Amino acid sequence: MLGVGGADGRRETRGRERDCVALSSFPLPSVLPLKCNETTEWNKERFSGIGGEGSPSGMAPKPLDYESLNENVKKVAYAVRGELYLRASELQKEGKKIIFTNVGNPHALGQKPLTFPRQVVALCQAPFLLDDPNVELLFPADAIDRAKHYLSLTSGGLGAYSDSRGLPGIRKEIAEFIGRRDGYPSDPELIYLTDGASKGVMQILNTIIRSENDGILVPVPQYPLYSATISLYGGSLVPYYLEEEANWGLDINHIHQSVAAARMKGICVRALVIINPGNPTGQCLSEANLRELLKFCFQENIVLLADEVYQQNIYQNERPFISARKILLDMGPPISTEVQLVSFHTVSKGYWGECGQRGGYFEMTNLPAKTVDEIYKVASVSLSPNVPGQIFLGLMVNPPKPGDISYLRFAAESNAILESLKRRAHIMTDGFNSCRNVVCNFTEGAMYSFPQIRLPPKAIEAAKRAGKAPDVFYCLKLVEATGISTVPGSGFGQKEGVFHLRTTILPAEEEMPAIMDSFKKFNDEFMEQYEDYRGYSRM
């Protein structure tokens, strides 16, 4: 049997289940990378025993040596936990107090979890408590009932894998939420649960991207999940710029021109990413903008990926959140029946901020059944999303209702968080705008402030001498002087010669004034140091 292992592999290609082993086995030989030939030569020599067990080092790189890795892995850049985060972590180890505003991680900055959902999930983790006569001393009756409800949706509690798409009962609750939100019914079979929204974005991009010729339109500034994932899966990022002067608004003409430019370069533009409300830019898309985008996707045969994880985080009344799905269905045929849309949501943001629980979902609109099945198949390879995170999703879309025992407390807790975020958005924007050479749009939604820092030429020269991008240079000095850990704008993309930083609006409200004072002190001294009469920022 030995010699025919490969042959067996080839013969085993009848029927889908049989494909497992054979499908990817033994492709036709093509030109091998030199590195691999070297290794093979070297192996032959080792195999024949020459040199006994001498060290292979120097003879060929090993499979997990840096030079041997998948090039797409090396290309990935992820600034949110990049150079600045690593430097801040070092400073923290050295005993400096660090204010981590680099990631939207509310509980890490002191936001308390909502009580009711935690009571429910705690009971689901310890179902034996439900039979304990003392349980009502620690848990309200509606939390006990809800825990029983969610346990009844599982087959074996939180310790059992769910269906790879998530628990059917939770997907049904999410579909009901979407139906109420948009005014159009939603199909649970088209809702897949994931370990946080990022994992869903990654799976969908992996499904779309076939080669470097496939382009994904991404807003710039953007959340680097998109650039990183496009690099990892070997696609091409096609940037479209948001207009800072227009409060980070979106101009459809820019998108048309980006697509035209990409096609000139041989890129097949396959998908358009929108982040609404915006990360890092905080803007909310208007209904008119969404209509233009959907018409554009229809005209250009492009799938829309709608990152709507901040849909609960709205800090103004002019532009409430409207889902891309609602506008799509409002527009009617042919657009409502033709445009392919995938929408993403999570328990990590909003007033929940349950980032560590990793609960997310995506909903698919106008995707053919065969594609939905392929996405299910790939999801099944990693078996199931974590079940506690699924319960949090159920609770998020189905919170306590007026009249429930826990309603008043839940409403008070969630409103307090949202109101405080709104006040913090104002404190931060006003604080930045009071600083020399700093201008900042108001944070209409999401959790971030993205001020423009007008760096004087001398500062840019100093950065150059230090071998740093100018905004990296500024942010490193900021964290060293104040402990405020931000992300340089270049991590999100910005126009040439324009510099920003991203900070979350999440530090505790009572600490916010002091943080902004220390920022202002640092910034104004920095500007003082590097500015001279030639500084354009004076003009």
Place this chain on the structure above:
Amino acid sequence: MLGVGGADGRRETRGRERDCVALSSFPLPSVLPLKCNETTEWNKERFSGIGGEGSPSGMAPKPLDYESLNENVKKVAYAVRGELYLRASELQKEGKKIIFTNVGNPHALGQKPLTFPRQVVALCQAPFLLDDPNVELLFPADAIDRAKHYLSLTSGGLGAYSDSRGLPGIRKEIAEFIGRRDGYPSDPELIYLTDGASKGVMQILNTIIRSENDGILVPVPQYPLYSATISLYGGSLVPYYLEEEANWGLDINHIHQSVAAARMKGICVRALVIINPGNPTGQCLSEANLRELLKFCFQENIVLLADEVYQQNIYQNERPFISARKILLDMGPPISTEVQLVSFHTVSKGYWGECGQRGGYFEMTNLPAKTVDEIYKVASVSLSPNVPGQIFLGLMVNPPKPGDISYLRFAAESNAILESLKRRAHIMTDGFNSCRNVVCNFTEGAMYSFPQIRLPPKAIEAAKRAGKAPDVFYCLKLVEATGISTVPGSGFGQKEGVFHLRTTILPAEEEMPAIMDSFKKFNDEFMEQYEDYRGYSRM
């Protein structure tokens, strides 16, 4: 600015953080897939407005139509939740009682969770209980202390993202466990936590695989996570066959020959996967086997991926579990210092069976720091593994000790599960071996039984007529007759003309005799129906 969006992209390539947007933008044009040209043509036409808003259908496939998807996604096959699972789910909807033995999912088949870890995680989910005077009415003091301990390792409780590698304190506890297990200290910086072991396997394979010329050695029969992931990332699976006659033992000569055969076909063999104890085959690798494998990896410059998720599931005394890492370090230089090893573990198996919590980790040995950093960078794109699953890992490697309040209960619960699994392994193996034309090796470890079904020629002909693989045909008839949901051997790979099925040993012990009776009744009638005097199985 519009026209130069691409140019901006290109210019933004100074410094790592700057690469975010630019790196994958606008590769040099190469020949476009015809499909995309069509689409582009079509788009130009739409773009110029011709045809107004008429439906695009028929003009070009949409980006998420089946024919437009990433081909590697389509190639993925995953039998564990494939045709048989889908049929079983249908039957269940129709009201038939289904015994799901297709996935190692103990709690779904009635295994109760261990009490102590659930108490600890419940308290971590509801930290406000720690201040409640009544908490000790429901929770033992050591669970309360342990919950405080784990909360102190987080920065914001379970709702905060952890470091993308997992909580440092948990990684330290895992390193201490590995040190005790192997007798060699382990470095927490080389241990990364994941949402279940599968996610870690997928990340490592994505790091290794560069093209279809990269080969991964996988045992056949194998767990289809490997074949599916290799397809998804576009590599080549290089099978090496386990010897059923030798109790699914591993013959190093087969591996040498598989590598030689692969290289003849131009494959660069980069990694060797071992599953120990085996899935689906249940064998435990001997120390001699592991030494041979490690010497082979050294000689051939191949990284070893050691799937050791069943290390607690051992049902015999001849071959206790020994980690690949221990043997590697026992062997001394140059092998102990040169061979690259990644080992995987989980909370989903053992006597824990906490599949739904999605807690796993991998440990890296002899990987250069630059590679470890790259793996960290990619892990950071999806921010952090779920934190409750991380706590379960801490509890698994650091369970109650003699003298602790909860020790006796914990020991009694875990021993009861392991002893019962051992008895079930015997009941199942004996049951299969009592059936006509069925032979089955004893399950030495893991959670599966993998009997060979000797199908008579007439059954094979009948399967052909039904358009099914013979083992799929048999397993479909089995689930329809008895409700026992298994996975056909072809989902794991088997030698040509030899047929198996995989079942878990997880059904409740008290139900096991009835299940095996109903299997025997079905099987023997099936054989009766299809056998005749020419049936080779009589010989």
